[in-house]
Amino acid sequence: MPKIKADEALAQGERLWQDGDQQAAAEAFRRARLFFHEADDREGEAEALVALGSLDLARGHLAGARAALVEARGLYTSVGSHHGQAEALMHLAGVAGNEGHPDEAVDLLRSAREQFRAGGDVAGEARALRRSGHIALESGKDDQALEQYQQARALAMEAGDSLGEASAFKALARLHSRLGRGDRAHEAYENALDLYRSIGDLLGEAAALSGLAHLMLSLGNPAEARENFSQAARRFARGGNLTAEAEALLSLARLERPGDPSHARRHFEHAADLFARVGQRDQSDACRQEANDIGQ
16 A cells, blocks of 8 residues: 555655646655655665655755655665666756866766666666766866767667757867857758657757757858747747747747737747746846837
8 A cells, every 4th residue: 555655655645746836746746755765665765755855956955866866766775676777866966066066076077977878778768878978068078978979869869869869969069169169060951860869859949959959040141040949949839838939939030020029929929928938037128128229
């Protein structure tokens, strides 16, 4: 009976989190952890702790997140779960990064890669490498980031993980764009788009289209940038990402304003409505002001 209650509480916590009720989700995860403990299911208990730690990380409760994840890692170690240890380490790296400790985050990700490798999880190893690449990029270590993104892409391809490979291509595209390598950035975005489309990942495709649009704008091709922003906005809308849809519409409106002010106004107003729906009132007001400024 405790095991059944634990599974139900864990599923309830995930639903509540998805619905935006984070406090109730945390309480459900704590109940799940207690029920798993009563059932002497250490792996289940660790899973509940990882869920709780991930939620605390998302809420910015870093001390609580670290405590839950350290305990989860210990439980996974006690049952010999390489994958569980790796996932706990990945989340702990997120805590360290948010605490402003990038070196610790890199060490944790290195340990996660070792655990993924020990468990034969090549796709997981690629994911950890990609995260390490992000930290290197944020630290200005472009060459290191490039190497890690390339390794992550190769490992994801080896694992048959098209989503991971697409994410690595998108990361490579952003890096090449930052370094002024327009042709290589364009190629990487196109490769990412092909992979996202092949697996039907609408939001991944939308994000790559938005990135490609910004690249085209930087290369002096506003017409293609406008088309990419338009396509990205439609896909974000279909995928339900209102914030990203609003951001794409805002970029589109600013591009259209000189030559097509009526369309620009419509997009500014639509973006304002979307920002208001997700609680970004300042952004909403700014969009309405830009709409009102057209023609004045």
